[in-house]
Amino acid sequence: MRSVRALGAALALGVVTLAAGCGGGDDDGEGAPASGAEVTVQAANGAVTVPERPRRIVSLSPTHTESLFAIGAGPQVVAVDGYSTHPANAPRTKLSAFKPNAEAIIGYKPDLVVVSDDMDGIVKALAKLKVPVLLEPAAANLDEAYDEIGDLGLATGHAAEAKRVTDDMRARIRQTVAASPGGKGRSYYHELDNQLHTVTSKTFIGQVYGLFGLRNIADGADKATGGYPQLSREYLVKQDPDLLFLADTKCCGQNAAAIGKRPGWAALKAVERQGVIELDDDIASRWGPRLPEFVKAIGDAIQKPR
């Protein structure tokens, strides 16, 4: 399914089907009325047919909410889930992405619903109600992240802006990586929560660090745990990584001072030499338009003289 996606997205660009008598769709006619034309987008749940320029979009994914607003589809979004904290002007509601409720979603009369997880069979439930649903799951690598933004652009009538956004992301990421050559061989640990759940190099987040040539201390735990292991504390202290990235500053109130107080952590290199980087949990866990900010935080940490 996933391997077909890139191809599918490329094909989909050519599958803008136009119903009888409709002129060519222009990309930037803000608020142009839907004229019965349709677009077909290849998502993880197959080929999805969406009315051209949907005007009542519901997003149940914080990442996709950011993307929709970044590509200029914000005015078409009528409701987003409770965790869609960015941008601030997104129409946040009590809708839940964890326990999605088809009736509550239908209440917003959506002509497009965007989700990143098919929780509780929500995709099928909405399909039964004839509401087009795009399932765009968590990206497995950078290309997929760009692809998904492209899909959203196509589905919402903002293909050109979507391409501008992804080109800009690529350029900024490339720039940051080029400016931070000192990462090769240095070791790092990326903390998801204070129970020492972390990521390995195989995961999306791990690949972002991989751009800099950083070495992930959790990779030894990859085989048994599939990318998101819970590390043994004594292993972490013994490894003594050069850089500690905290992606649990908001959820779990962690920061450099707090982890310095953990038993056995005060003597860690990273704690002694300001190698602890406090990330924004959201920026470090979403695969959307703010990715370059995450990359920049890593680049800055590498460039900082210690």
Place this chain on the structure above:
Amino acid sequence: MKPHGAHPRAARLRAVPLAVTVAALVVTLLGGLLVGAADLPAGGVLKALLDRVPFVRADSGLSAIEENVLFQLRVPRALMAALVGGMLAMAGAGYQGVFRNPLADPYLLGAAAGAGVGATLVIVLVPGDPAYGVPLAAFAGALLGVFLAYVLGRTAGQWNGAATLVLAGVAVSSFLAAVQTFLQQVKAEELQRIFSWILGGVGSADWRQLALVAPYALVSAVVLLAHGRLLDVLGVGDDEAASLGLSAPRVRMVVLVAASLATASAVAVSGLIGFVGIVVPHAVRRLAGGSYRIVLPLSLVGGAAFLELADLVARTVISPGELPLGVVTAFVGGPFFVAVLRASRRQVEA
């Protein structure tokens, strides 16, 4: 299986079972101290430990980081595993004596569900991560759960002792489990933290945490061990106990409180670790007979050894990753439990 509550005077702590359980504890503790994800040299660890003995000097040759790993992480963790295992097994034996049922479990009366609600409340409602917030809330929740079950059992019509209390425990547990599920729904993004607490573990043990629970553990251990003989008398029957001048309800009450205190202190620092409280007393009974004068102390030592071993497995099998300790005890405990049941059935049929 030996009948529950053999004649009180028949009980003497024999040397062999005692030696076996103590040896098991010594071996597993050594294993817990020598083996771990950080790959410390065994000789260095032994020397470093000896160096801490007064008037003994030994140069361990460990680096500062390795010393740090050993004394800040591994030693408190090994001690915590032993403490929690001992508490749970002994509490299980105590409950089994009170309810005269070898399948009674330390979590029977709502201690687990109460602790779960306490821990979840802190994780969901308190921003950040207050130090010791979760253990303290779990401790209070466990005691509250048992207290609710007790009050409900006492006030729900006819008080006929054990059966009513167990039913009250079931009712309270179900209700508290619903409360916990509701709280989880409120903050779904904390599910992983709640879940990893529920699955149990002693991975976050440190000296302060040990100091936090040790007093409660000590008090409940002393009280439970002192009541072994009285539980044996209860096993014979309430009327016989009364004829010996023993107040059965009072003994039950004291043992329940002490066992609940032990359970609460274990749950507070380790989450929910199943099977220890059933498996260990059972094994002890098969090894040394059913008298509580023996079952209680041997469960304490055997439980410590059992959980030490389980934690060793938890932190080495997928090293440098960790398995939740509750998963390991269930893996061992489930099949063991079935084996014991089959063995006792065969004995009955024979």
